[in-house]
Amino acid sequence: MKAKNSTNYPDRILEMYKTMTLIRAFEEIAEEAFDAGLVNGSIHQYIGEEAIGTAVCANLKRSDYILSNHRGHGHAIAKGADPEAMMKELLGREGGTSGGKGGSMHIADFSVGMLGANGVLADGLTMGVGAAQALVLREENAIVAVFVGDGTTNRGPFYEALNWAMIYKLPILFVCENNTYASSTATQTVTAGPGPVARAEAFGMPAFDVDGNDVCAVDEIAGTLIEKIRNGHGPHFLHARTYRIKGHISRDKMLYRPEGETEAHLVNEPLLKCKDWMIKNGIKQKEIDDISSMAYEQIKEALEAAKNAPFPDKTLTYTDVQDLGNPYLGGSS
Numbered sequence: 001m002k003a004k005n006s007t008n009y010p011d012r013i014l015e016m017y018k019t020m021t022l023i024r025a026f027e028e029i030a031e032e033a034f035d036a037g038l039v040n041g042s043i044h045q046y047i048g049e050e051a052i053g054t055a056v057c058a059n060l061k062r063s064d065y066i067l068s069n070h071r072g073h074g075h076a077i078a079k080g081a082d083p084e085a086m087m088k089e090l091l092g093r094e095g096g097t098s099g100g101k102g103g104s105m106h107i108a109d110f111s112v113g114m115l116g117a118n119g120v121l122a123d124g125l126t127m128g129v130g131a132a133q134a135l136v137l138r139e140e141n142a143i144v145a146v147f148v149g150d151g152t153t154n155r156g157p158f159y160e161a162l163n164w165a166m167i168y169k170l171p172i173l174f175v176c177e178n179n180t181y182a183s184s185t186a187t188q189t190v191t192a193g194p195g196p197v198a199r200a201e202a203f204g205m206p207a208f209d210v211d212g213n214d215v216c217a218v219d220e221i222a223g224t225l226i227e228k229i230r231n232g233h234g235p236h237f238l239h240a241r242t243y244r245i246k247g248h249i250s251r252d253k254m255l256y257r258p259e260g261e262t263e264a265h266l267v268n269e270p271l272l273k274c275k276d277w278m279i280k281n282g283i284k285q286k287e288i289d290d291i292s293s294m295a296y297e298q299i300k301e302a303l304e305a306a307k308n309a310p311f312p313d314k315t316l317t318y319t320d321v322q323d324l325g326n327p328y329l330g331g332s333s
């Protein structure tokens with residue numbers, strides 16, 4: 001691992017390590033809550049992929065926007081969403097980021113520019129393009145980053161989004177998180193051609209590849225690309241190689257994986273890599289351990305607060321639902 005410049009390192013690495021640890025703690029404790037029957041639906045954990053969301057968002061401003069996907073907890077935390085409100089959302093409680101009515105795949109916090117997680121693969125891409133188009137029309141000086149899984153690059157909207165973004169030269173960064181799998185399928189076995197970078201380049205989009213487990217490497221390339229986007233150079237594409245350490249959803253026993261594969265990847269996982277870097281660069285073990293304890297403490301408290309929060313009042317069932325009516329069926333338009 002190599003840090004991009006010496007000016008504010010290692011403070012910057014420590015900050016990113018804090019965020020990564022908070023995400024890890026959130027995902028592990030969310031799984032405990034799920035196993036205890038406190039979470040409806042399913043949860044898709046970001047364990048092993050923390051460096052990507054963390055380092056990309058470290059280069060964004062609060063006034064910038066992100067669009068996420070079904071594996072969105074890490075993106076939300078990295079963009080500054082409140083983990084306690086997120087935990088309440090997972091448990092369907094009052095005070096959740098979406099009032100406790102959306103759950104894991106509908107976490108959004110507009111106050112920090114997190115425009116939403118999303119259960120429909122690739123919809124974040126097209127919505128991200130819409131958001132970037134809106135920024136241009138409103139002459140707002142901000143950019144959008146969209147996170148997309150490797151498997152999702154085989155869906156049609158991926159191509160529509162890249163095409164539109166290039167045609168209108170929109171201020172958007174596409175971040176492909178290649179965690180090797182799409183549910184139970186090894187993505188490479190269902191993906192023609194050389195991969196996502198070549199696909200983005202086919203649209204004339206500058207596209208780059210990075211070790212997604214190396215928070216410094218992601219920080220450096222994301223910083224460069226985001227600056228280019230801010231300076232009016234249009235869409236860019238970042239392909240981050242990583243590995244989904246856990247199952248597709250928390251219940252997934254991963255019977256489709258070759259024996260020993262997960263273990264082989266653990267030596268490369270981003271928190272471990274970052275810890276190695278910090279030790280080699282003079283940060284004391286105690287400081288690292290304290291960051292970790294504080295993160296787990298914070299998330300445990302978030303879970304307690306969520307457990308103690310009431311469910312949303314049933315009179316709110318039909319609020320926050322977009323229903324503009326259908327003029328042809330007698331509704332208002």
Ligand SMILES: Cc1ncc(C[n+]2csc(CCOP(=O)(O)OP(=O)(O)O)c2C)c(N)n1
Pocket residue numbers: 070071119120121148149150151152153179181182183187244248
């Ligand atoms: C349009 C659509 N098709 C299928 C699914 C079911 N599904 C949810 S996640 C997933 C795999 C996604 O893989 P990838 O894009 O690599 O993201 P990852 O889960 O690895 O982060 C599938 C097929 C869905 N949610 N939406």
Ligand SMILES: [Mg+2]
Pocket residue numbers: 149150151177178179180181182183187
């Ligand atoms: Mg994947």
